Amino acid sequence: MTSKRIPFDEAAYSHRSRTGPCFICRMLAGAPGYRHETVYEDDRHVAFLDKHPTLLGKLLVAPKLHIEDPVGGFTETAYLALQAVVHKVATGLRQVVPTERIYVYSLGSNQGNAHVHWHVAALPPGVPYERQQTNALLWETAGLLDVDEETTAALAEQLRAAISGG
Structure with missing residues (x-):
């Protein structure tokens, strides 16, 4: 798969995330313009490919309900159910994409990207230590992977099969 990288317009992204509607709810x-490749869905959760990946196969996992507090917005049971989905999709990602380590983290803010979501990203083997961890995840240092729609669709299909156990 591609390793070509392209720059990311962080200012435009920041503006959209702070002034636009919730992209997960949309x-x-x-809603037109908000389509993502979904790789897992149940009655309460969704997992989909990130449209702005720094690592191949980077996924977002979110509750379908618009929740803004990543801990206090959930009962313990609901939180653990969401984490079970994170585990399920991370396991599938590891089966599809060469992986040295899986990164799992939650970002967002009450000021933008408020809908709780977890990022699940696979660090490929062989990345020098200086380019791992946040350096592999940040648009500013890593740039975006230039992945076309056909490749994204094929990757999503492989992920769906791995996640469903097929």
Whole structure:
């Protein structure tokens, strides 16, 4: 798969995330322009490919309900159910994409990207230590992977099969 990288317009992204509608809620509603490749879905959760990946196969996992507090917004049972989905998709990602380590983290803010979501990213083997961890994840240092729609669709299909156990 491609390793070509392209720059990321962080200012435009920041503006959209702070002033636009919730992209996860819009995606779930099927709004034009918000489509993502979904790789897992159940009645309460969704996992989909990140449109702005720094690592191949980078996924986002979110509750379908618009929740803004990544801990206090959940009962313990609901939180653990979401983490079970994170584990399920991370396991599938590891089967599809060469992986040295899986990164799992939650970002967002009450000021932008408020809908709780977890990032699941596979660090490929052989990345020099200086380019791992946050350096592999940040748009500013890593740039975006230039992945076309056909490759993204094929990757999503492989992930769906791995996650479903097929």
